[in-house]
Amino acid sequence: MKKFKLYLNDETEERWVNEMSRKGWQLTKFSPFVYTFEREDTVYTYRNEMITQRPNRSEYFAFLEETGVEIVHANPFWAYYRKAGTEESFELFTDTSSTKRYLEKKLQTYWITLLFLLISMLSLFLIPNIVQEMTHPVTASVMIGFAVLEVLLIVAIFSIIYRTKKHLRSL
Amino acid sequence: MGLFFHALQLISNHVSFISGGDTLRNDTSVLTESTYYVLLSLTTPKHGYAMMQQIEQLTDGRVRMGPGTMYGVLKNLLEKGWIKIVEEAGRQKIYGLTKSGYEVCLAERARLSQVLQHANDLLKGATDEKIQTLPK
Numbered sequence A: 001m002k003k004f005k006l007y008l009n010d011e012t013e014e015r016w017v018n019e020m021s022r023k024g025w026q027l028t029k030f031s032p033f034v035y036t037f038e039r040e041d042t043v044y045t046y047r048n049e050m051i052t053q054r055p056n057r058s059e060y061f062a063f064l065e066e067t068g069v070e071i072v073h074a075n076p077f078w079a080y081y082r083k084a085g086t087e088e089s090f091e092l093f094t095d096t097s098s099t100k101r102y103l104e105k106k107l108q109t110y111w112i113t114l115l116f117l118l119i120s121m122l123s124l125f126l127i128p129n130i131v132q133e134m135t136h137p138v139t140a141s142v143m144i145g146f147a148v149l150e151v152l153l154i155v156a157i158f159s160i161i162y163r164t165k166k167h168l169r170s171l
Numbered sequence B: 001m002g003l004f005f006h007a008l009q010l011i012s013n014h015v016s017f018i019s020g021g022d023t024l025r026n027d028t029s030v031l032t033e034s035t036y037y038v039l040l041s042l043t044t045p046k047h048g049y050a051m052m053q054q055i056e057q058l059t060d061g062r063v064r065m066g067p068g069t070m071y072g073v074l075k076n077l078l079e080k081g082w083i084k085i086v087e088e089a090g091r092q093k094i095y096g097l098t099k100s101g102y103e104v105c106l107a108e109r110a111r112l113s114q115v116l117q118h119a120n121d122l123l124k125g126a127t128d129e130k131i132q133t134l135p136k
Helices: A010-022 A057-066 A096-126 A137-169 B002-014 B033-041 B048-058 B067-080 B099-124 B128-132
Strands: A002-004 A025-030 A034-039 A044-050 A070-074 A078-084 B083-089 B092-097
Touching: A010 A025, A010 A044, A010 A078, A025 A070, A025 A078, A044 A096, A057 A070, A057 B048, A057 B067, A096 A137, A096 B067, B033 B048, B033 B067, B033 B099, B048 B067, B048 B092, B067 B083, B092 B099
Parallel strands: none
Antiparallel strands: A002 A034, A025 A034, A044 A078, A070 A078, B083 B092
């Protein structure tokens, strides 16, 4: 079964994936909008992790597998893991210092993404004659569409940063 | 894309507003409880999962280490030279304590026994009646 959803918050996404598992639907694959589930009655606990800042990914995954964790699916940015059992039995980070470090790394990646978006937005103006070109209806609508998308993404990232900071302060 | 992230990460490590100050590298002299338990557990060499199980068993489930936390602790201890990889069976690594790691264990035991001594001394004078009269 495929589900189409857009989550801006990885913590609410994880909660939803675990709820699906309780209902007998097990996540097997994910992409930004599409989640693939398979029918299986085992109770799993799912955990996600941002892995952009993990330098030695295959070594880390091998370590997780050694502890009985299954790597469900991973892309260059995020990974989903699972382990059979209740929610309390599987937590990636169990003390304040490692949780804090993970959140700080996440925050860092969000700032970098924001910077990347701002640069890509500003670089539009480096296209020669862009201002004159804007009078052309096709160019103008493409540009406006692009700008609207970028602004939406920037707002989304700001909200994620705000939430991550709030979580960090609560530790 | 990965390279791009690493380049920006290098820059951002030097810009405090991005990384949120100096909190990324906290290197305190006081060991965290989980780190100390890992060191103690390695007085006999074992692999990561065996450590996690032993620590949970020893503390009756009070100290539980998630694999993410455990991986970070092991990385950190290897960097400090307090533990080393004694055997590599396939992808599984067996870790063991080094001489300096053992010395850290002894120093931490001395610190903790001093804390315990102080707690015993100071709490001895605090009877129930005295606590009752303490300002709320």
